[in-house]
Amino acid sequence: MSTVPTVYDVAGQAGVSIATVSRVYRNPDSVRAETRERVLAVARELGYVPSGNARGLASRSTGVLGLCFPDYSDPDAESEAGDAEDDAAMLYSDQIIRGMERAARRHGYALLIAASLQGGPESLVAKVAGRVDGFAVLARTVPTEELEAISRRQPVVMLAGPREDEQLDHLDHIEVANQDGQRELTRHLIEDHGLRRLAFVGGDRTSPDAEARFRGYREACLAAGVTVGDEPDLRIDPMTQAEGARAADALLDRGGETPAAMLFANDQMAVGALHTLERRGVRVPEEVAVTGFDGIALGRLVRPALTTVRQPMLRLGEEAVEQLVRRLGGGRADAPRSLVLPVTVVLRASCGCGRP
Amino acid sequence: MSTVPTVYDVAGQAGVSIATVSRVYRNPDSVRAETRERVLAVARELGYVPSGNARGLASRSTGVLGLCFPDYSDPDAESEAGDAEDDAAMLYSDQIIRGMERAARRHGYALLIAASLQGGPESLVAKVAGRVDGFAVLARTVPTEELEAISRRQPVVMLAGPREDEQLDHLDHIEVANQDGQRELTRHLIEDHGLRRLAFVGGDRTSPDAEARFRGYREACLAAGVTVGDEPDLRIDPMTQAEGARAADALLDRGGETPAAMLFANDQMAVGALHTLERRGVRVPEEVAVTGFDGIALGRLVRPALTTVRQPMLRLGEEAVEQLVRRLGGGRADAPRSLVLPVTVVLRASCGCGRP
DNA sequence: GTGAAAGCGCTAACAG
């Protein structure tokens, strides 16, 4: 742990130049076998490991891809079930990480991950950006302006992000078919279950996902002649279990008839609502149907199991890497690419389908 | 994307020296507000981001911690349920990643993750090691010899690893109470359910976890006067669902009475066994009890739900980071530290407890 | 095949 050995140490011990040591690692075949072995032997003995920093600096590339994601951790989900159970709450970002790691590995890259936190000149993205060849960003993780600047120097792919944001129009981006999914799910509730008194619980209006889902909901309502406003019945932020539970209360307590179905913009809120409904003795799906969006594992564990729309998160991550690799490998000047991944409606008990 | 701006560009445009630019980022307060704003403005305009590589080189630290883990992906689990379902198969490494990321963030570090793959001079660890200030390694991911060399130049913490391996005795390491957990679970089967014809399915003998679990099993048997060999009834490698399914077949088909309980060294095998038993019409837990180890989410989803021992993976990750941070912050010369995290026996339907 | 030398972009004394 004292002094870290460098090329110079190895070169000295092995009686070669630092250039040769370098070659042994970068391009082994360009060095005579005998020399190579000698160098490697010394390196092993000294505990030499090439400095990634020095390498990156000299070669202008790191062999690392990055991911910036928001601090999605849902404190409610955890405290409720205790530390031990929260693997069931496995979310969004974890899946994307898995997908990216897997794809990155295939292409010989490592993955650097960091969740948002701070501000200031030393912002999160900057830190990541400065250490990777390219990276993905989950929407709303990073100030637009900052991204704009950074994306001029290296490939950035936006995940689940707004194609709309004109300032970021030149970025590649990958999203899932939020609108289609919510539309189809809503159609199912209306046509297949004959429900017409619906309530949609959305998120903050800055969330592109939640907004797209609301649009899908609205479309389906309009198409079926079901009354619908041009705003969600409720806007919840953050979209956690605790807030979802509160939302259900609000929906139940507001005047007029209670809705026949509560559609939530994500699974976590829906799960929270399920708790409220059970506590208040409102039967699901008999008295009210409940749906979520995302397809988190927790949705299968709750009773009744949650009807939802599943997003292909793993693929999102994989596609992100593919796109980055494509950019890094020449296509640097190609037109921005936009990819929309299809989603799947998953019918379970909470809407009246499947076993309870 | 053309030329990446550097301190020189910013300094030039802003009419200051590169040192000042550097200060603006490293220690903003040491620069007059006016100057600072000017620099920041230019930086923003140019799309300047400090190079992590250059920084790391100059300051001899990266602000990044690492994790090397084996390529745990269980192809069986995925192909079986389809891409869409495999979030339920959420494993081990994902939890550790979450724990590490969370803790790392608290300490201002980012996390670099890489799964094992290759060999050669350009091995995985070397790549990670060269880019981080310290890192964690999941046991058996990396050749001992290589680790030995690397651990001489930077903090390494071994996860779930062998304290036994004399060559790595100087490493910190964190593990879970495998032996205690399996002993307690076995005791439960014997005393609370009155089962005495047990079979233990272990892993390769190079797996320290699997071996420790077997020892726990054996201890409990001996303590209760239950017949037990000094080897697992079966050794399975890799410990996947498919192999677990096969193991159940083998246990059923070997001569003599079939066991009253099958204890598997991990959940994945146990789940595979559950499938086999269902296929062959053997009722669980009536005819045979089944248990796993790990506490993966999938264990709650299968029917009957799987009795198991839950490992605190998240904490494992968090503790790993704490330990690394401790080493990096001075305690570099302290004696190697060894931490054993407690586990929890989780009684569910597959052993005859809980609802089916 | 191998060596010499010039940076890569930034930090860290040390002056001023």
Add this chain to the structure above:
DNA sequence: CTGTTAGCGCTTTCAC
């Protein structure tokens, strides 16, 4: 408070 000046450890021509 700001500028000057060395490197940090490696890759990379260009010679030999």
